[in-house]
Amino acid sequence: MSTTTTGAFADALAPLNGRVERVPAAEVAETIDAAAVAPAVGVPLDIDGVSLPDSVATDFSADGVESAATGVTPAALGVAEYGSLLLEHAPAGAEPAQLYPSTHVAVLRESDLYPDLESAWSEVAAAFDAGRDDAVLATGSSATADMGELVRGVHGPREVIVVLVEDR
Amino acid sequence: MSSDRQRKAAKIREVMREEGDAVRESAGHHNEMRKDAVARLDDYEDLRDRARAIKEDAIERLPELVDELTDSVEANGGHVYLAEDAADANDYITSVCADADTVVKSKSMTSEEVDVNDALHADGLDVWETDLGELILQVADDSPSHLIGPAMHFTTTEIADLFNDVFDPDEPLETPEELTAFARDLLSEKFAEADVGMTGANFLCADSGSMALVTSEGNARKTVQATDTHIALAGVEKIVPSIEELYPFVELLAKSGTGQDLTSYVTMLSPPVDSPSQGVDGPMTAASADDRDFHLVLLDNGRMDMRDDDHLKETLYCIRCSACSNACANFQHVGGHAFGGETYSGGIGTGWEAGVHGLDSAGEFSDFCTGCSRCTTACPVEIDIPWINEVVRDRVNHQGREEGFDFLVDGLSPDAEPGRLDVEKRLFGNVGLLADAGSATAPLSNLVASFGPARDLMERVTGIDARRDLPEWQRETLQDWFARRGGSTVDEAAASRSAVLYPDVYTDHVQVERGKAAVRVLEALDVHVTIPDLPESGRAPLSQGMIDTADDRASAVYGGLAEHLDAGRDVVVIEPSDLAMFREDYEHFLPDASFERLSENAYEVFEYVYGRLDEGATLDALRAGHERLAYHAHCQQRTLDLAPYTESVLERLGYDLLTTDVECCGMAGSFGYKSEYYELSMDVGEDVREQLSTTDAADRRVVASGTSCLEQLSDLLRKPTRHPIEVVDPRR
Ligand code: SF4
Numbered sequence: 089m090s091t092t093t094t095g096a097f098a099d100a101l102a103p104l105n106g107r108v109e110r111v112p113a114a115e116v117a118e119t120i121d122a123a124a125v126a127p128a129v130g131v132p133l134d135i136d137g138v139s140l141p142d143s144v145a146t147d148f149s150a151d152g153v154e155s156a157a158t159g160v161t162p163a164a165l166g167v168a169e170y171g172s173l174l175l176e177h178a179p180a181g182a183e184p185a186q187l188y189p190s191t192h193v194a195v196l197r198e199s200d201l202y203p204d205l206e207s208a209w210s211e212v213a214a215a216f217d218a219g220r221d222d223a224v225l226a227t228g229s230s231a232t233a234d235m236g237e238l239v240r241g242v243h244g245p246r247e248v249i250v251v252l253v254e255d256r
Numbered sequence: 257m258s259s260d261r262q263r264k265a266a267k268i269r270e271v272m273r274e275e276g277d278a279v280r281e282s283a284g285h286h287n288e289m290r291k292d293a294v295a296r297l298d299d300y301e302d303l304r305d306r307a308r309a310i311k312e313d314a315i316e317r318l319p320e321l322v323d324e325l326t327d328s329v330e331a332n333g334g335h336v337y338l339a340e341d342a343a344d345a346n347d348y349i350t351s352v353c354a355d356a357d358t359v360v361k362s363k364s365m366t367s368e369e370v371d372v373n374d375a376l377h378a379d380g381l382d383v384w385e386t387d388l389g390e391l392i393l394q395v396a397d398d399s400p401s402h403l404i405g406p407a408m409h410f411t412t413t414e415i416a417d418l419f420n421d422v423f424d425p426d427e428p429l430e431t432p433e434e435l436t437a438f439a440r441d442l443l444s445e446k447f448a449e450a451d452v453g454m455t456g457a458n459f460l461c462a463d464s465g466s467m468a469l470v471t472s473e474g475n476a477r478k479t480v481q482a483t484d485t486h487i488a489l490a491g492v493e494k495i496v497p498s499i500e501e502l503y504p505f506v507e508l509l510a511k512s513g514t515g516q517d518l519t520s521y522v523t524m525l526s527p528p529v530d531s532p533s534q535g536v537d538g539p540m541t542a543a544s545a546d547d548r549d550f551h552l553v554l555l556d557n558g559r560m561d562m563r564d565d566d567h568l569k570e571t572l573y574c575i576r577c578s579a580c581s582n583a584c585a586n587f588q589h590v591g592g593h594a595f596g597g598e599t600y601s602g603g604i605g606t607g608w609e610a611g612v613h614g615l616d617s618a619g620e621f622s623d624f625c626t627g628c629s630r631c632t633t634a635c636p637v638e639i640d641i642p643w644i645n646e647v648v649r650d651r652v653n654h655q656g657r658e659e660g661f662d663f664l665v666d667g668l669s670p671d672a673e674p675g676r677l678d679v680e681k682r683l684f685g686n687v688g689l690l691a692d693a694g695s696a697t698a699p700l701s702n703l704v705a706s707f708g709p710a711r712d713l714m715e716r717v718t719g720i721d722a723r724r725d726l727p728e729w730q731r732e733t734l735q736d737w738f739a740r741r742g743g744s745t746v747d748e749a750a751a752s753r754s755a756v757l758y759p760d761v762y763t764d765h766v767q768v769e770r771g772k773a774a775v776r777v778l779e780a781l782d783v784h785v786t787i788p789d790l791p792e793s794g795r796a797p798l799s800q801g802m803i804d805t806a807d808d809r810a811s812a813v814y815g816g817l818a819e820h821l822d823a824g825r826d827v828v829v830i831e832p833s834d835l836a837m838f839r840e841d842y843e844h845f846l847p848d849a850s851f852e853r854l855s856e857n858a859y860e861v862f863e864y865v866y867g868r869l870d871e872g873a874t875l876d877a878l879r880a881g882h883e884r885l886a887y888h889a890h891c892q893q894r895t896l897d898l899a900p901y902t903e904s905v906l907e908r909l910g911y912d913l914l915t916t917d918v919e920c921c922g923m924a925g926s927f928g929y930k931s932e933y934y935e936l937s938m939d940v941g942e943d944v945r946e947q948l949s950t951t952d953a954a955d956r957r958v959v960a961s962g963t964s965c966l967e968q969l970s971d972l973l974r975k976p977t978r979h980p981i982e983v984v985d986p987r988r
Contacts (some may be wrong), residue, residue, distance in 0.1 A: 098827065100517075103518075103756035109916075118508075132911065136884075141717075154444070155408050163611045170517045170518050172518055177529065178530075183477070183481055183482065186479060187474060187477055187988075203520070205503070205506065205507055206503060206507070209500075209502070209503040209506065210861070211624040212499070212524070213498075213499045213500045213502075216464060216466060216499045216524065216526070217464070217499070221464075221466070221525060221526035221527075221529060221530075222525045222526070222529040222530070223333070223524055223525075224477060224521050224523040224524070224526075225506075225518070225521070225522040225524070226520065226521055227516075227517070227518040227519070227521075227522075228520055229520065230472070230473055230474040230520055231472050231520055232389075232436060232472060232473050233282070233386050233405070233413055233514075234387070234389040235388060235394065235404070235412060235432035235435040235436050235439075236405055236410075236411060236412030236415065237412070237432045238432075239432050239433055239436040241440075241472040241475045242388065242436055242439075242440055242473040242474060242475070242477075243386065243440065243443070243474075243477075243478050244473070244474030244477070244520070244521065251805075252713065255522075
């Protein structure tokens, strides 16, 4: 994966109220800690050598997620040309954590970044064929123009921060 | 004006005043954004072909896919209900909601189509629209005016007034930010309370029972996530074979609609899902699919009949991206409340309304489609939207025809249409005959026609607006002139090429000078010219929905051209809308081989000149100059991508050229002549008038390719206009 792919990903996210922090695995926890607005909730990340900081609560309830300011979840893949993330709904709690808090921190392995939608889509289709049944391709933050001009943060997050884990 | 026309004109005036500005700003903006977005795709046309092919195949195999999808959803643990019509769908949905109190909904045009909210309210349920546009409509008790921006006709101030009035918040709401935050908080409560979540579905995958839901706000996700019972209501046409086939649609949908690369959320799920729902106390744990209920309601409501209808069938390929509405000049100016029926609006709204609500709903507004064809290049699934409008208009013309009486009237009419046909339509549809009479009796015909009382009478009887100048018939037609000069000055045997110059009605009878100029230009490029006596192309009757007449004309034109084509002559056309008939519309009327022969050998006049230069002819014989020109290309000239030839030739000859970027002049053939549409036509024309009145443009000579554009520009600018071929005429 070239760094130009990573650059394209960051460039595509920027106008959508998103930003990318590229760090080695060992620095993921402190990067999340710095990016997350408290109170933060999250689900386990399942990436080698990566853990959540203590400031992120994992035993949250429905009420907890509604009052959290930040949700931290893994992202299954990224689409560099559009700044999109494939967010799966497992493990339990990942979906509400992506959806309710106003800041979403997504942790993505750099090797899961695809250059374009077509190449990423084959992966999405393969995952569904293999039994996945619930995922969202999220591009930037939640937005509406219904009130007369663009407003971010409607029924989903206002801001998206991608922590990109250097893994190659 | 007749009372019917007066009523229509008054309604258009009102909608234009109340909603026009807001709709125009959004739709126009989305249209520009769309053009930029698809230009970034290097395989745009290929993606459209793929999307089209997937839809063609899926609709062809629909019954089989319905069965497959039913099996998949049931295997996942959900239920499928095939609803015959709106009442059937509503009965099922209310029965599923029997124990519920509150329903949250994400945006779905299909639910508007069946009026499910009314059915749920009647059952005592509290229903909340969670898409902010739909919420505005719900609070205002209004109907959608656009496929994806349903409340596009509201301005921020109007929404603020509405919300302040209805909800009486502590602090009055004012800005879009405040309104959005207020709506978000209000709806959070509703999500928490709700027992049932209703969504539509943008796509359904037969093999896995998965669906795709596309939203920019994230409300569809919350609707599904927050409730235990999920009802998805979708038209049967939404089914594709598998998730693999979704790719071209995901790539094209947002770009075509709003010009974004992707809509914020493309949710894919195979319900019932095991994500934990809201309102459960304690830590989040995976719910099992058993805790959730899923009902897919597949709506027929006329769709299976559309599938068997050769002309309406294409409508089922529509993915409701709204590109056709945004690209439409008339839509931009009036929006879906004038240019729309009970549920659906815009050009493709005609097909949907005719299919699901019937001809009456569609007939009301199909006239707004002028056949300019700009939408056809915007549609991601390549639907011939103007053709659907023409077919529906034709059916409206034939509606209620009683056998046994009309044949008498028909016998007296020159066309192949039923006696009940509106006088206005019949007049415009038969313009070729009118022109023959006009030229034969000129200048008397022009004198009578311009006489005030005669114009008022004409307006009452025929619907031609008295404020329009009428075409001035020339006593000597182009064909007469050509015969008088003894035919072509270039000997056919020695010429580089030989061409038939198609004498369209306006060139032959009104704009005779541009015809003469075209003859001289072609001859200057060593082309032998023939001008046979050929009928009107069928464009005029087609635009009035007189399909049988158009079909007859197509056969007659082809009949008259066949031996010229056999003799190796090219066909050169001055009027872009006639060329579009030969290149596109005749596909519906002629056998394939005939259509291909004609379409491949017919050229727009500047395209032909350009081709001659490519073959090595020189420009020397044409009139060069440094004059400042302002050029307005015709709508079909743009769709067929012909404008660059005119631009290139004029520039190579040294002219200082400004091309308008306003796409439509508003006249659109006969549209702007009709009294009920006159004001709309002038309103649409305002943009081009403005551009041509700037300091850089005001002193330029105005040239345009289409007859109706020339008429409209003369009216708007109060100065003479001409066809660009006259500018390069060696004899000028
Ligand atoms: S007809 Fe084509 S352009 Fe119009 S809404 Fe449907 S898919 Fe979009």
